[in-house]
Amino acid sequence: MVPRPWAFPARFDPEPTRTPGELALGLHRAVGELRRAARSQALRAGEGAVLLCELLPAAIEVVDDPVGTVAAAVARSIDALAPVIAGAPSSPAQRDQWLGRLWAALTGDAGGHLRRLAEHWGALCVTPTRAQAWAERLLPEAREGVATAASVACLASQVAAGQHEEALELLAGRTIAVWPERQFGVRALAARGELAAAIAYAEASNPLGHRHAQDIARVCEAVLALGGQREAAYRGFAFVAHTRQNCRQSFEALRRAYPERAASELLGDLIAASPGQEGRWFATACSLRFFALAAEIAGRSPCDPRTLVRAGLQRLEVDPGFAGEVALAAIRWLCGGHGVEISGDDVYAAHDLARDAALRTGTQGALRGALAAICDQPHPAAQWVHGLLARELEG
Numbered sequence: 001m002v003p004r005p006w007a008f009p010a011r012f013d014p015e016p017t018r019t020p021g022e023l024a025l026g027l028h029r030a031v032g033e034l035r036r037a038a039r040s041q042a043l044r045a046g047e048g049a050v051l052l053c054e055l056l057p058a059a060i061e062v063v064d065d066p067v068g069t070v071a072a073a074v075a076r077s078i079d080a081l082a083p084v085i086a087g088a089p090s091s092p093a094q095r096d097q098w099l100g101r102l103w104a105a106l107t108g109d110a111g112g113h114l115r116r117l118a119e120h121w122g123a124l125c126v127t128p129t130r131a132q133a134w135a136e137r138l139l140p141e142a143r144e145g146v147a148t149a150a151s152v153a154c155l156a157s158q159v160a161a162g163q164h165e166e167a168l169e170l171l172a173g174r175t176i177a178v179w180p181e182r183q184f185g186v187r188a189l190a191a192r193g194e195l196a197a198a199i200a201y202a203e204a205s206n207p208l209g210h211r212h213a214q215d216i217a218r219v220c221e222a223v224l225a226l227g228g229q230r231e232a233a234y235r236g237f238a239f240v241a242h243t244r245q246n247c248r249q250s251f252e253a254l255r256r257a258y259p260e261r262a263a264s265e266l267l268g269d270l271i272a273a274s275p276g277q278e279g280r281w282f283a284t285a286c287s288l289r290f291f292a293l294a295a296e297i298a299g300r301s302p303c304d305p306r307t308l309v310r311a312g313l314q315r316l317e318v319d320p321g322f323a324g325e326v327a328l329a330a331i332r333w334l335c336g337g338h339g340v341e342i343s344g345d346d347v348y349a350a351h352d353l354a355r356d357a358a359l360r361t362g363t364q365g366a367l368r369g370a371l372a373a374i375c376d377q378p379h380p381a382a383q384w385v386h387g388l389l390a391r392e393l394e395g
Contacts, residue, residue, distance in 0.1 A: 003041065006048055008033055012059035020065045024073035027056075031080045038084050046088025049081040050098050053117065057109040075116045082120035095126060099134070106149050119180060121153035122160025132161035142170060147178045155184035164188035179205050179212040183219050190223035198223055199236075217241040234258060239273040247284045263288060271297070279303035286311050291322050298329035305330040305339045305346055312353045316360070324357030332374050335382035347388045355392075368393060 008030035030052055038045035060070055090098065102124065106114050125131035135157035142154035151170075158167040167188045171181060182205040189198035202220050206212055217240035224233035242253040247270075254266050267290065271281050278301035285294035298308055308330040312323035330350040334342060351371070358367040372393055375386040386393070 003044060006033065006051070008048075008052060009055060012052070012055040014058050014062045016062045018059075018063055020063055020067075020069035023059065023063050023070050027073045027077045031077050034081065034084055038087070042084075042088050043090060046085045046090060046098070049084045049088075050101055052081065053078070053102055053114060054105045057105065057111065057113050060113045061111055071113070074113055078114070078116040078120065082117070082123060086120070086123045086126060092130075095130070099124060099130075103153075106153075115149060115152075115180075118149045118152035119156060119183070122156035122158075125157060125160055128161045131157040132163065135161055135163060135166070139170075143173075146174060146176050147180050152180050152184075155181055159184045159187050159191065162191075164191055177205055179215060183215070186219055186223060190227060193227075195224060195227045195229065214240055214243060234261075239270060247280050248287060251284055251288075264290060264293075267293070277301070282311070283307055291315065291319060295322055295325045295329075298326045302333050302336065302338045303329065305334050305342065305350060308333070309346070309349050309353055312357070316353070316356060320357040320360035324354055324361060324363070327351075327354035327357055328370055328374065331371065331385065335374055335377060335379060335385050337379055337381040344388050347385050351389055351392060 008026070011026035011030060034045050034048050034052065037048065056074065060074065063070060065071060085098065085102075102117060106117050109115075121134065122131050125134055135154055138150045138154035138157065141148070141150035145151055155167050155170065158164075158170070165188075167184050171185045174181065182201065186198045186202045186205075189195075189201055199220055202216050206216055217237040221233040221237040221241045224230070224236070238254060238257065242250055242257055244250045244253050251263075251267060251270060254270065255261075255263065258266065267281065267285060267288065271278050271293075274280065278297050282294055282297045282303045285291070285297060294311070297303065308326040312326040312330075316323040327350050331347070331354065333339065334347055334350065339346065354367060354371070355364075358364045371389060375382050375389065375393070
């Protein structure tokens with residue numbers, strides 16, 4: 001049976017009118033196509049992944065990417081494609097041909113769009129012998145430049161070949177500490193069984209405290225887990241390592257990485273790791289049906305009032321107690337000035353929910369006092385809310 005032609009090449013014709021979002025979406029679909037093919041046609045998928053890497057620079061070069069949307073998508077895609085290429089059952093000759101093509105694409109990429117590929121070079125070599133050959137080939141150039149494709153690929157190849165001393169020696173001569181290189185010092189120390197030294201080396205690799213923080217956490221988590229210290233990996237690095245675009249995605253990423261842990265434990269630990277920002281996890285707690293935890297979050301940490309009211313309305317008939325709690329929490333955060341583009345309708349919606357919940361729970365008598373206590377604060381927003389609810393508070 002003749003396989004269907006790849007669909008992804010047509011998405012990467014150089015088009016100046018393509019937006020960063022469109023290119024990122026095309027990359028996501030291309031990676032999905034290749035990973036699906038790898039389940040039954042691993043060799044063909046490997047060849048396709050090499051082809052995609054060759055096509056990317058020209059397609060990216062003509063797209064304006066002011067906020068790094070494409071750069072982030074390319075890094076994620078290369079991280080996903082590297083195992084497809086490395087895992088393909090290619091012959092030694094074909095493997096060498098692939099590496100030659102990838103190296104030509106990498107060194108010919110003036111914009112540096114494929115630079116993440118160098119970090120996977122050791123894995124792409126597959127065998128220690130091939131990795132050692134590449135390390136020796138790249139070493140002269142690696143000594144001359146810092147964080148170049150050659151230096152990063154050389155270090156990756158040295159570690160893959162078991163040349164841990166050589167990698168650490170090369171890094172020791174650097175006057176500038178850059179994470180794309182130093183991650184291989186971490187891996188070299190970990191491979192020698194020096195886990196504490198590896199973690200200390202990693203923590204000294206980010207002096208500014210903001211760049212590469214997630215990449216560092218991912219490497220530290222991985223080396224600790226491989227070294228049999230899974231609990232330390234989880235407690236020390238998992239929450240940063242698995243941070244995604246929103247809270248629910250972060251939770252799901254952590255659950256995939258640690259399936260042995262209960263969902264309630266994972267969510268509780270994520271909340272504890274977000275001091276002062278617990279309210280961001282309210283919607284995630286609701287979607288996982290941890291309503292008691294959601295109510296607790298709403299009561300102690302600022303949450304979006306509209307999100308609270310929507311959640312309360314959805315549970316009003318089946319759990320009026322929860323609806324009443326989040327309605328009062330919504331009014332409390334409205335009185336504190338929280339929320340974006342808040343209007344009187346938001347205040348009335350929260351009050352109506354609180355009233356309807358009180359009717360169902362038989363707590364109408366306590367509602368007026370609770371509202372008065374919430375509004376009794378000097379914040380200008382509280383005075384505004386009090387004015388809107390004056391009739392209900394007085395009547």
